Amino acid sequence: VRSSQSSHTSKYFGSIDSSEAEAGAAQVRTEPGDQVIKYVLQDPIWLLMANADQHVMMTYQVPSRDTA
Helix, strand or coil: CCCCHHHCCHHHHCCCCHHHHHHHHCCCCCCHHHHHHHHHHCCCHHHHHHCCCHHHHCCCCCCCCCCC
């Protein structure tokens, strides 16, 4: 059970309580590669699509619907 029940929603809005930051600092040990993955996954999907090449976007084809 978490000791700070009142701060459940703060992590969803990008803010961290100082008590949680101090408590989690000693426990978190990440590899350098893990940090890169976290930053990549924070990008919204529309930004990834906006930066995609036109050739890449044209490779996706919608399958034909079976109307029979």
